[in-house]
Amino acid sequence: EIVLTQSPGTLSLSPGERATLSCRASQSVSSSLAWYQQKPGQAPRLLVYAASNRATGIPARFSGSGSGTDFTLTISSLEPEDFAVYYCHQRGGWPRTFGQGTKVEVK
Amino acid sequence: EVQLLESGGDLVQPGGSLRLSCAGSGFPFSAYAMSWVRQAPGKGLEWVSSIAGDGGSTHYTDSVKGRFTISRDNSNNALFLQMSSLRAEDAAIYYCARHGNGGFHDCWGQGTLVTVSS
Numbered sequence: 682e683i684v685l686t687q688s689p690g691t692l693s694l695s696p697g698e699r700a701t702l703s704c705r706a707s708q709s710v711s712s713s714l715a716w717y718q719q720k721p722g723q724a725p726r727l728l729v730y731a732a733s734n735r736a737t738g739i740p741a742r743f744s745g746s747g748s749g750t751d752f753t754l755t756i757s758s759l760e761p762e763d764f765a766v767y768y769c770h771q772r773g774g775w776p777r778t779f780g781q782g783t784k785v786e787v788k
Numbered sequence: 789e790v791q792l793l794e795s796g797g798d799l800v801q802p803g804g805s806l807r808l809s810c811a812g813s814g815f816p817f818s819a820y821a822m823s824w825v826r827q828a829p830g831k832g833l834e835w836v837s838s839i840a841g842d843g844g845s846t847h848y849t850d851s852v853k854g855r856f857t858i859s860r861d862n863s864n865n866a867l868f869l870q871m872s873s874l875r876a877e878d879a880a881i882y883y884c885a886r887h888g889n890g891g892f893h894d895c896w897g898q899g900t901l902v903t904v905s906s
Contacts, residue, residue: 713891714892715893717893718832719833723900724883724896724899725833725883726896726899727892727893730890734890735891736889736894737894768833770835770878770893772890772892775847776835776848777838778835
């Protein structure tokens with residue numbers, strides 16, 4: 682099983698600041714990695730797929746990078762609606778797995 | 789508009805069975821692989837099972853193999869998860885999700901709650 686480890690567990694930032702979230706895979710998943718955002722009481726929403734492609738309707742302030750085992754989601758300037766939990770997810774091998782999540786909270 | 793709507797969640801006793809359904813609309817259902825993903829209360833996301841668009845290929849996470857069965861009825865745009873021998877650790881919100889962009893889950897339902905308790 683491919684284990685995805687996200688860091689940090691919690692990120693305390695202010696609106697307008699830059700957020701950098703990390704996801705490390707226990708073995709290479711090539712570019713088969715996505716990022717999701719989840720707000721309380723809501724289903725997850727796809728932000729970035731195939732490591733660096735923004736999903737439909739996702740603002741340009743969200744960007745993904747990386748390949749192999751190390752991936753990053755960057756939010757260039759946090760908006761109030763960006764405070765949420767973010768998960769990485771791999772489909773490079775079975776079983777599919779998710780990271781444990783990074784919570785981005787208001788400082 | 790692409791929509792997924794789950795149903796079937798309920799309170800069930802340990803060892804019991806339950807069948808979840810997911811109705812898809814607004815897209816050619818048979819063209820898309822589908823998955824079930826669950827989230828225990830206050831916890832993270834866990835992939836449970838996936839099925840190809842034609843139903844010919846299925847995959848499961850180890851903890852549900854032999855207990856859960858994923859299936860689909862493309863003529864009625866429906867996805868199912870038959871769950872048996874339910875355990876306390878199966879309690880969660882179950883989401884159905886479409887495999888869209890790059891095979892990732894680009895559309896999710898609102899979830900259905902499964903509670904396992906005596």
